[in-house]
Each structure stands twice: as structure tokens, then as C-alpha cells.
Amino acid sequence: MRSEFLEELILILGHPNVLVDDDDKAPYLNDWRKRYSGKALAITLPKTVQEIAQIVQLCAKNQIAIVPQGGHTGFCGGATPDNTGAQIILNLKRMNAIREIDKANQTITLEAGCILQAVQDKAADQDFLFPLSLGAEGSCMIGGNLATNAGGTNVLRYGNTRDLCLGLEVVTAKGEIWNGLKGLRKDNTGYDLRDLFIGSEGTLGIITAAVMKLYPLPISQWTTLVAIDSIESTIALLNLFQKRATSLLTGFEMMTQESLTLNEKHFPHMANPLQGNPPYTILIELSDHESEEHVRQLLETVLEEAFEAGLISDAVIANNLSQANSFWHMREHITLAQAEEGANLKHDITIPLSSLDNFIKETDAQMRSQYPGVRIINFGHLGDGNLHYNIAPPLGVDPKAFNLIHEKPIHELIYAQVERCHGSISAEHGVGQLKLEDLRAHKGEVAHELMKTLKRALDPQNILNPHKVVSI
Amino acid sequence: MRSEFLEELILILGHPNVLVDDDDKAPYLNDWRKRYSGKALAITLPKTVQEIAQIVQLCAKNQIAIVPQGGHTGFCGGATPDNTGAQIILNLKRMNAIREIDKANQTITLEAGCILQAVQDKAADQDFLFPLSLGAEGSCMIGGNLATNAGGTNVLRYGNTRDLCLGLEVVTAKGEIWNGLKGLRKDNTGYDLRDLFIGSEGTLGIITAAVMKLYPLPISQWTTLVAIDSIESTIALLNLFQKRATSLLTGFEMMTQESLTLNEKHFPHMANPLQGNPPYTILIELSDHESEEHVRQLLETVLEEAFEAGLISDAVIANNLSQANSFWHMREHITLAQAEEGANLKHDITIPLSSLDNFIKETDAQMRSQYPGVRIINFGHLGDGNLHYNIAPPLGVDPKAFNLIHEKPIHELIYAQVERCHGSISAEHGVGQLKLEDLRAHKGEVAHELMKTLKRALDPQNILNPHKVVSI
Structure with a gap:
């Protein structure tokens, strides 16, 4: 039956687009x-939505599970198959046409495989x-961005991937193929199918193309780093920028002293240009469609107000694009420094x-008292309330050994605090x-049951990326 | 059984909050x-989410359908019960607390019954x-706004009700009660339940409270009316404002000569201040958080550019708030003039x-050739691509007689054009x-089947506002 299934796959896609040799499959199997x-069982490389529909029909008939995959740059293993060898990967990289710019x-x-x-x-x-x-924009694909409702550095002004999408x-x-590719700002024809598929990580359907919003290009951007003593002042500073600069505010990133x-x-060449490595360094970016002078003046006015209110103790404004980029690189390199x-x-x-x-x-406080030296x-992205609150072992302690013992209780400690504060894990x-x-434990019983109900209704055979997001 | 059911309702809500007399019920029964x-069967007036949960449990046990209702200002009969007398209305007006401003x-x-x-x-x-x-903001309720994903005049800048909602x-x-009242800009914990309920018109669940976004108040608004010859120039003008004024652009409304x-x-006192009633009159509003001078100058610069490009032939800028309001009233009174x-x-x-x-x-062209004199x-809201494309009979023809014959074919003609242009009905x-x-006819088979699947999964007894949005 297995070889018959593979033959039918080859009939749909042609030989070169069904990978079955171990060497060919290897690059697709790790996150x-x-x-x-x-x-x-195989890596499939379809080129059209019709081919994908045929693959899914074939898998449904044979009860074979499908793991959709884009640039596989995800952090959570959503695009990696299980260990049974019974699942197929459906990689969308060949489906990468930009169909229209209106x-x-x-x-x-555009199609899901566009980088x-x-x-x-x-x-x-x-x-x-x-x-x-x-960070992964050089290799991640728009299908994966939609499947995970990716965020990033521009959410403060433009929203998550969900907010940028008009149709799927x-x-x-x-x-079956649902053609919901409408480029409309208002469309209340029934239930919001679009947003149900966005963020469902390929467990309810396979996103093959999308209509996304475009915006006018800003003509001037100004980036600054400010030194600040407390989170309380940081929030006051954010609120000040939201009030004065409103939608010109396109970046508000926080880095602690320890980071x-x-x-x-x-990366010694990425030293903080602010003196004395302050408790919190905030990167602020304003983007403007009027003029360089307008945005620079606005930035200076608001910073002055922040100084006078005692919110910040120091500030460096980037003099040119290259310095602005170096501020952003400092922020982005924290992840690499951790690696x-x-x-x-x-x-x-x-x-x-x-x-x-x-x-x-x-x-x-709890972390430092329970795990001294941690x-x-x-x-x-503090402007969105989004922290990457990462934990490294005390200096000199082997990370793997530390994590083996402490991973679970540390996750639990932090997620309990998130829950107490009505946050998101x-x-x-x-x-x-x-x-x-973690989701099962923290989502709440009613919401988790609703999710299972939706999964059962839309994928009753459980063939779409099973045991990801929710298990039924 | 019916009287037993009513007694149980009274046990939950108390006598004054279960209306069964015809006179008491009458105000709730018409759109x-x-x-x-x-x-x-009864009008129920709950005060708490717990009471609503109990009512739904009772109705589920007795298989009695529930019609949720807010300010009942809707245009589509979504909050009006059927003629069987077997349904109950669940009006949320008593559930009108503002729980918190953060x-x-x-x-x-806030709660669903807030006006x-x-x-x-x-x-x-x-x-x-x-x-x-x-238009209905003086009496419509936030629960109904969410249930219908209401739009309005600020969508261009701030989005639909959906875009303003963070949690439900x-x-x-x-x-059961799902508490999804989180005020987070990023939350990817599983399927997007929130957006599934928003716009479902009470057919998948009853929205009882929400967390909504707030924005800084603008400090200055400028409103202008411009005369324009063609839709082509109107779109070019819109794109120009989008590029130059970006998020300062908060209103872009179109009115035809005939309107x-x-x-x-x-309303003779609402005459168009532009000379000669041009083919298209566009109302443009800019809102600013910087200064009156800044926004006024920006508006003048962009209008000048539009004149020079030959996009507009005349413009009147409102000199004061009262004149700005009169421009908006002219726009809003078209609906009343039609009535x-x-x-x-x-x-x-x-x-x-x-x-x-x-x-x-x-x-x-098709309308004028097939219905001469119409x-x-x-x-x-042209900025959103949203037209109220309404049809009145030729002068002197009785509207009721005209509609009786032509309503269906006129809807079909217009919706066929909408479909041809990939629009929304x-x-x-x-x-x-x-x-x-109309939705069944124009949604497309796959999408309509998905909607039915969702309705069956989330409301298998079909007790939540049945035969609205989708019939199963």
C-alpha cells in the first residue's frame, strides 16, 4: 500500500518532486x-494549489498525515514530522509566485512559498x-508567517501577520480549495474563516496563497537609544511617545543590562554606545512620510520632554543609517550571543x-532566590508587551546539565507568573x-475544549499536522 | 413544559427581568x-455572565432557541426572532458595566450592553x-457592534470593530463561560477563537464582554469637501492622501451628485457648499496629534498638489468645528433623505x-438601461472601498410597487457585478x-460548507440565533 501511495504521489507531482531517499529527505527533517x-515517508514539493489539493485527497483516502512546511525556521517544531516515518512533508518552497501587486x-x-x-x-x-x-526574514516564508501569525519588530505600528492579511x-x-483571495478592507460575509486558518500552524488547512496589505514607504527614519532606570519609567516613556508621535512610532525595543x-x-564590537551599561536600554524608532526635518524635530522634542520629566538619563540619536543599523544589530545579536x-x-x-x-x-526575584547566580x-518588543524572558545557567555551569534538571520547574515558575498577570505564554x-x-495546561478548559471541537470538525481524520498546537 | 421553563427562567433572573406580557414584549420584537x-416566548434581561450561562444551559436542556439582542439597530434582522413564538430574546442592555480602563x-x-x-x-x-x-452610536451596543463586526467612518484609520478588539x-x-478577556497585542496561544465569535451575529456564542483598544485623542481635526469629476481621479486623490498624510487620514467619504x-x-439647509453640485463630492478628514498648524499646512499642501495634478476642481476647507460638523451632517443625512x-x-x-x-x-450603465429613470x-466610505449603492424608483413611481416587482432582479444584477469585481455583498x-x-448564493460552495461545519460543531442543537447568517 505504501509503494502504491508513493506511486500515486509521483503521478501527481512528477518524480523529481517526491523525495524518498534518505539523503534527499535529510534537510527537511530537522528544525x-x-x-x-x-x-x-516522503518529502513532496508541489508547485500549484491543484497539486496540493490532489495530495491532500490522496492522503485523506490513505489516512496519511501531512506536515506542511515553509522555510522551517520556526522555534517550536511545528514543521517537523514525528518519528514514525508514516507522515509526509508538504514543503511549499516551489509555490513562490507573486501573483499580483495592485x-x-x-x-x-502571493503564494505561500515566497521568502x-x-x-x-x-x-x-x-x-x-x-x-x-x-530575524529569519532571509529564509522564512510567508506561508509559515501566516501559519504561526508571526510578529517581529513592526507590530507596534502595523500589527501581526494576521493584521496584514486580507484574504487567503x-x-x-x-x-478542497477555498478561494478567499479578496483584497477588501471590509467583508462581513459570514464567519471569519481567514483568521481561523491564520495561526493554526497547518492543523486546520493548508494556506497556499494570500492577499496582504501594502503601505506607503516612509521617507525618513530616526533611531535612538535611551538609558532608563526602571520599567515604570519605560512604560511612561512609551505612553509619551504613543501620545506625541502616535503612528510615527515604529519601534520600541527593550534590552536589560544583563542581555x-x-x-x-x-560581540565586543557591539558595545552599548550609552555610558555605563544602564539597567535598561531602549531602542526607539520613528518613521515619517513628511520630511527628515519633521521627524528629527519631533524626536528631539519628545526626548527633551522625557529628560525634563526625569524618565531618561541619557540618549544617543543615530547620525546616519549605518549607526541606526548598528543599534538594531545590537538588539538582534542578543539571540546570537545566547546561542x-x-x-x-x-x-x-x-x-x-x-x-x-x-x-x-x-x-x-523568584528566579534569583530559587536559582542563585542564574x-x-x-x-x-516592549512596545507590544512582548518579552523574550530567557534563562541562562550561572556562569561556569554546564547549560545542558542545568536544563536537564531545571527546565520544567523554570518554565512552570515563569508561566505561573504569566498567568497571574493575565499574559500569554x-x-x-x-x-x-x-x-x-503548556498550552493545554494554561489555555483554560473551555477554550481548550473549543479548540479540540474545531480541530475535530475541520480535520476529522486528524491528518493535518497532527499533535501540533492541540491533540485530539 | 413551557410554563415550567418560564418558571425556571424567573428563578434565574427574578420576575421583573423575564417579560411575557405582549405589551412588555412589543418593543423588542421589531427591527x-x-x-x-x-x-x-419571553424577553430575558440578564445582568451577569453567570445568569446568561444559566439561561443557555436551561435553553439547551429544553431545546429552546435564543436570539441575542443589543440596541437592535441592525439593518439585517439579525436580532429579531422568528414568528413561531418559541424563541426567547436575550437582551443584554442591563449588562452595561465598564469594568476597567487601563x-x-x-x-x-466593558460589557456587551454598553451603548x-x-x-x-x-x-x-x-x-x-x-x-x-x-450613525446609530447613540443607541447601538458594543455587543452588537462585535457580533456584526461593525464598520463606520473611522475604519480607514482604525479598522473595523474586529481590529479594535483584543479579548472576549x-x-x-x-x-459554559469562556474568559478570554486579555488585553494583549500579541497572543498566539492556539486558534483564534476571538475572531470566530466576532461577526458571527450570536450564532456561535453570546459575547458578554470585551477588551477593546484605546488610542490617544487627536488634538486637531481638519475637514474639507472637494469637487471631483471621476472615480479614477478620486482613487488617485485617495492614494495621494495615503502617501502624504498616511495615518493622519481619518475620513474619505464619497457622495454622488444624485445623492x-x-x-x-x-434638507434644503444642507446644500452642498461646493458650487454647481459636482459629479462627486469627497469629504476628507485629517486628524493630528501634533498641532493645528501642522495638520492645516499638510492639508493645504496636499490639496495644492491635487489641484496641480488636475485631480480636483474645487475645495472648501471647514473654518471651524461647526462647519466641519455640517459637512459630516450632509454626508450622514443621505440615509435620512432616502427614508x-x-x-x-x-x-x-x-x-x-x-x-x-x-x-x-x-x-x-446596466441599471439605467434596464430600469430607465431609476x-x-x-x-x-470610499476609502475602504465600501459603497452604499442604493436604488430609488424613478420620480413619481410608488416605491413599494416598484420594489415588489424589481427588488430581486436588482439585487441579483448588482451582486453579480460585485462578484465579477471580487467584491463583498x-x-x-x-x-x-x-x-x-444571498450569502448562500455568493459565498462559494467550499466556504459555505466550512461555515456550516463550524455552526454544527459549536452549536449542534442549533439553539443560538438559528437561521441567521447560515442555516444548517
């Missing part, structure tokens, strides 16, 4: 962090901004801004395999 | 346009803008901006009873 690996409507229609950076570039060619931007094309668990100390250890330092425990969480100060004080590498990285159990 | 009326987080947590204008006022008291704004509290068809002629007939004129055929549609010119030319009262008013059949 980016090398935390998860699996086996697969300038008057300010939309782009994010290529989409940004294509939009910029036409004088538009495609605002989604994140999806292959259902029956192998930047680690950064400097591994250099060794394995660490990641927490991608959101806390309401009003509870952030309390969350950090309380969680830091390093709290806390940084993130999964902000922008998704659930996948990594947080399947 | 605002007097297009739909129904009967009800200033640092810029959110408001929209009261929410706007409460936000303004705290120096915040709650941007949702629509919902009573499910089983009578304003009708307006002036019934004065007699029954008319309404179409609340969206068209991609790039197809709008073609849609209007083609549809106008008046096309076309106006709306329901932009911001919802589906309810009015568009149930």
Missing part, C-alpha cells in the same frame, strides 16, 4: 534550533512597504503593559510541539 | 427599519479616543479600489435574515 527531528488597492497577492525578504524587496521596488520584519487561499482537510553584557562578551553561550531556556511571552513592572520584579536574559513564536502541553 | 418582526495598556474592558456613545464619552473623559463611530468573554452553546440632489430636496423619499433598495458592498471605477460605470443613490451591516440566501 532550525536542532531541538526536533523526525522521519518522513497599486491602487495597496495589496500584494519574506523577497516580498519586502518586491514591494519596495514599487514604492511600497511590506511591514512584516523578523486554503486547501482543506478534504482536499547587553552577554552581547558584549561575544554562542550555549543552550538556554526561552520564554516568548506577553504581559499587559500595566503589569509588566510587577511581572519582572516578582519573576526576577542569568536572566530579558529583552524584546506564546506571543509570536507559535505553539508547535514545544508548547503543546 | 429598526420595521422590515422584520417576530414573536417571542491607561498604561490603553485598553477598556457605543457612552463608551466614546468614557474614553474621552480619560483623554483617550475610542474610534468606533457610526463568551457564553458557549453549552452554557446630494436628493439630500437637498429633503423621507420612501422605501429603497440598499446594497452595502465593498469593491477593491482598483475595480471601483469599472464597477460603478458598468453597474450604473435613481442611483451611491455614497459611502456585505461590507459592514452583517447578514442576519436579510442576506441569508
Whole structure:
């Protein structure tokens, strides 16, 4: 039966697009962090939505599970198959056409396999901004961004991937094609199918194409680093910028002293230009469509007000694009510095801004008292309430040994604090395999049952990325 | 059994909150346009989410259908019961507490029965803008706004009701309470339950409370009317404002010559201040957080550019708030002028901006050739691609007689054009009873089947607002 199934796959896709040899399959079987690996009956490389519909129909008939995959840059193992070798991978990289750019409507229609950076570039060619931007943009694909509702650095102004999407094309668990590729800002024709598929990580349907919003390109951006003593002042500073600069505010990133100390250890050329490595370093970016003078003046006015109110103690404004980039690189290199330092425990969480100060004080205190010497590498998109609250072992302690003993209780301590503060245990990285159990424990019984009901209704055979996000 | 059921209802809510006398029930049984009326076993007036959960449990046990109701200002009969007298109405007006305003987080947590204008006022008291704004705001309720994903005049800048909502509290068809009241900008913990309930018009669950976004109050607004010759130039003007003024652009409304002629007939004091009643009159509003001078200068610069590019032939900038209000009143009175004129055929549609010119030319031509003398009262939120493309009979023809014969074929003609242009037959008013059949005909088979699957899964007994939006 297995060989018959593979023959039928080859009939649909042609020989070169069904990989069955171990060497050919290998690059598709591990996740980016090398935390998860699996086996697969075959890797399939479809080019059209019709081929995908046929594959799903064939899998439904044979009860074979499908793991959809984009650039497989995810953090949570959502695109890695299990170890049975009975699942197939459906990688969408060949489905990478930009179908249309509609300038008057300010939309782009593209296929799931488009690489994010290529989409940004294509939009910029036409004088538009495609605002989604994140570390993996050179290799992640728009299908994966939609499947995980990816966040990134522009969420503060432009929202998550969900907010950028107007319409979808999806292959259902029956192998039917839903063409919902409409570029409309208002459409109340019934239930919101689009948002149900977005963020479902391929467990309810396979996203094959989308209509996304475009925005006018800003003509000037100014970036600054400010030194600040407390989270309380940081929130006041954010609120000040929200009030004065409103939608010109496109970045508000926080880095703790400990994060930047680690950064400097591994990347000495990325030292903090602010004197004395302050408790919190905030990166602020304003983007403007009027003039360089307008935005620069606004930035200076608000910073002055912040100085006078005693919110900040120091500030450095980037003099040119290259300095602005170096500020952003400093922020982005924290993740790499952590990787250099060794394995660490990641927490991608959101806390309401009003509870952030309390969350950090309380969680830091508990961590330091229960795990003396532990390093709290806390940084993130503070403007969205999104922290990457990561834990590295005390200096000199072997990370693997430390994690083996402490991973679970540390996750539990932090997630309990998140729950107390009405936050989220999964902000922008998704659930996948990594947080399947955490989600079950923290989602709440009613919501978790609703999720299972939806999964059973839309994928009754459980063939779409089973045991990711929710198990039925 | 019926009297036993009523007794149990009274046990839950107390006597005064279960209306069974015809006189008491009457105000709840008709819709605002007097297009739909129904009967009800009882009107229930709960005060808490626990009471609502108990009512739903009781109804589930007795298989009695529930029609949730807010300010019942809807256009589509979504909150009106059927004629069997076997359904109960669950009116949420007593559940009208504002539970919390979180200033640092810029959110408001409120109950479904809050009147929209009261929410706007409460936000303004705290120096915040709650941007949702629509004609019925003096009596519509936030629960109904969420249930229908209401639009209005601020969508261009702030999005639909869906985009303003961060979290929900919902009573499910089983009578369970889902507490999803989180005020987070990023939360990827599983499927997007929130957006599934928003816009489902009470057919999948009953929305009882929500966390909504607040924004800083603008400090200056400038409103202008411009005269324009074609839709093509109108779109170019919109794109120009989007590029130069970006998020300062908060209103872009279109009124045709024919709409304003009708307006002036019934409200002579609302004559168009632009000379000669041009083919298209566009109302443009900019809102700024910097200064009056800044926004006024920006508006003048962009208008100058538009003159030079030959896009507009005349412009009047409001000199003061009262004149700005009179411009908006002119726009808002078109609906009232239509009501004065007699029954008319309404179409609340969206068209991609790039197809709008073609849609209007083609549809106008077909209407005028097939129905000579017909008046096309076309106006709306053009910035969102949202037209209220309404049809009045030729002068002197009785509207009721005209509609009796032509209603169905006119709807079909217009919806066929909408479909050809990849538009939506329901932009911001919802589906309810009015568009149930149209939706079935125009949604597409796969999407409509998905909707039925969701309805069956989440409300298997079909007790939540049955035969609204979708029939199973």
C-alpha cells in the first residue's frame, strides 16, 4: 500500500518532486534550533494549489498525515514530522509566485512559498512597504508567517501577520480549495474563516496563497537609544511617545543590562554606545512620510520632554543609517550571543503593559532566590508587551546539565507568573510541539475544549499536522 | 413544559427581568427599519455572565432557541426572532458595566450592553479616543457592534470593530463561560477563537464582554469637501492622501451628485457648499496629534498638489468645528433623505479600489438601461472601498410597487457585478435574515460548507440565533 501511495504521489507531482531517499529527505527533517527531528515517508514539493489539493485527497483516502512546511525556521517544531516515518512533508518552497501587486488597492497577492525578504524587496521596488520584519526574514516564508501569525519588530505600528492579511487561499482537510483571495478592507460575509486558518500552524488547512496589505514607504527614519532606570519609567516613556508621535512610532525595543553584557562578551564590537551599561536600554524608532526635518524635530522634542520629566538619563540619536543599523544589530545579536553561550531556556511571552513592572520584579526575584547566580536574559518588543524572558545557567555551569534538571520547574515558575498577570505564554513564536502541553495546561478548559471541537470538525481524520498546537 | 421553563427562567433572573406580557414584549420584537418582526416566548434581561450561562444551559436542556439582542439597530434582522413564538430574546442592555480602563495598556474592558456613545464619552473623559463611530452610536451596543463586526467612518484609520478588539468573554452553546478577556497585542496561544465569535451575529456564542483598544485623542481635526469629476481621479486623490498624510487620514467619504440632489430636496439647509453640485463630492478628514498648524499646512499642501495634478476642481476647507460638523451632517443625512423619499433598495458592498471605477460605470450603465429613470443613490466610505449603492424608483413611481416587482432582479444584477469585481455583498451591516440566501448564493460552495461545519460543531442543537447568517 505504501509503494502504491508513493506511486500515486509521483503521478501527481512528477518524480523529481517526491523525495524518498534518505539523503534527499535529510534537510527537511530537522528544525532550525536542532531541538526536533523526525522521519518522513516522503518529502513532496508541489508547485500549484491543484497539486496540493490532489495530495491532500490522496492522503485523506490513505489516512496519511501531512506536515506542511515553509522555510522551517520556526522555534517550536511545528514543521517537523514525528518519528514514525508514516507522515509526509508538504514543503511549499516551489509555490513562490507573486501573483499580483495592485497599486491602487495597496495589496500584494502571493503564494505561500515566497521568502519574506523577497516580498519586502518586491514591494519596495514599487514604492511600497511590506511591514512584516523578523530575524529569519532571509529564509522564512510567508506561508509559515501566516501559519504561526508571526510578529517581529513592526507590530507596534502595523500589527501581526494576521493584521496584514486580507484574504487567503486554503486547501482543506478534504482536499478542497477555498478561494478567499479578496483584497477588501471590509467583508462581513459570514464567519471569519481567514483568521481561523491564520495561526493554526497547518492543523486546520493548508494556506497556499494570500492577499496582504501594502503601505506607503516612509521617507525618513530616526533611531535612538535611551538609558532608563526602571520599567515604570519605560512604560511612561512609551505612553509619551504613543501620545506625541502616535503612528510615527515604529519601534520600541527593550534590552536589560544583563542581555547587553552577554552581547558584549561575544560581540565586543557591539558595545552599548550609552555610558555605563544602564539597567535598561531602549531602542526607539520613528518613521515619517513628511520630511527628515519633521521627524528629527519631533524626536528631539519628545526626548527633551522625557529628560525634563526625569524618565531618561541619557540618549544617543543615530547620525546616519549605518549607526541606526548598528543599534538594531545590537538588539538582534542578543539571540546570537545566547546561542554562542550555549543552550538556554526561552520564554516568548506577553504581559499587559500595566503589569509588566510587577511581572519582572516578582519573576526576577523568584528566579534569583530559587536559582542563585542564574542569568536572566530579558529583552524584546516592549512596545507590544512582548518579552523574550530567557534563562541562562550561572556562569561556569554546564547549560545542558542545568536544563536537564531545571527546565520544567523554570518554565512552570515563569508561566505561573504569566498567568497571574493575565499574559500569554506564546506571543509570536507559535505553539508547535514545544508548547503543546503548556498550552493545554494554561489555555483554560473551555477554550481548550473549543479548540479540540474545531480541530475535530475541520480535520476529522486528524491528518493535518497532527499533535501540533492541540491533540485530539 | 413551557410554563415550567418560564418558571425556571424567573428563578434565574427574578420576575421583573423575564417579560411575557405582549405589551412588555412589543418593543423588542421589531427591527429598526420595521422590515422584520417576530414573536417571542419571553424577553430575558440578564445582568451577569453567570445568569446568561444559566439561561443557555436551561435553553439547551429544553431545546429552546435564543436570539441575542443589543440596541437592535441592525439593518439585517439579525436580532429579531422568528414568528413561531418559541424563541426567547436575550437582551443584554442591563449588562452595561465598564469594568476597567487601563491607561498604561490603553485598553477598556466593558460589557456587551454598553451603548457605543457612552463608551466614546468614557474614553474621552480619560483623554483617550475610542474610534468606533457610526450613525446609530447613540443607541447601538458594543455587543452588537462585535457580533456584526461593525464598520463606520473611522475604519480607514482604525479598522473595523474586529481590529479594535483584543479579548472576549463568551457564553458557549453549552452554557459554559469562556474568559478570554486579555488585553494583549500579541497572543498566539492556539486558534483564534476571538475572531470566530466576532461577526458571527450570536450564532456561535453570546459575547458578554470585551477588551477593546484605546488610542490617544487627536488634538486637531481638519475637514474639507472637494469637487471631483471621476472615480479614477478620486482613487488617485485617495492614494495621494495615503502617501502624504498616511495615518493622519481619518475620513474619505464619497457622495454622488444624485445623492446630494436628493439630500437637498429633503434638507434644503444642507446644500452642498461646493458650487454647481459636482459629479462627486469627497469629504476628507485629517486628524493630528501634533498641532493645528501642522495638520492645516499638510492639508493645504496636499490639496495644492491635487489641484496641480488636475485631480480636483474645487475645495472648501471647514473654518471651524461647526462647519466641519455640517459637512459630516450632509454626508450622514443621505440615509435620512432616502427614508423621507420612501422605501429603497440598499446594497452595502465593498469593491477593491482598483475595480471601483469599472464597477460603478458598468453597474450604473446596466441599471439605467434596464430600469430607465431609476435613481442611483451611491455614497459611502470610499476609502475602504465600501459603497452604499442604493436604488430609488424613478420620480413619481410608488416605491413599494416598484420594489415588489424589481427588488430581486436588482439585487441579483448588482451582486453579480460585485462578484465579477471580487467584491463583498456585505461590507459592514452583517447578514442576519436579510442576506441569508444571498450569502448562500455568493459565498462559494467550499466556504459555505466550512461555515456550516463550524455552526454544527459549536452549536449542534442549533439553539443560538438559528437561521441567521447560515442555516444548517
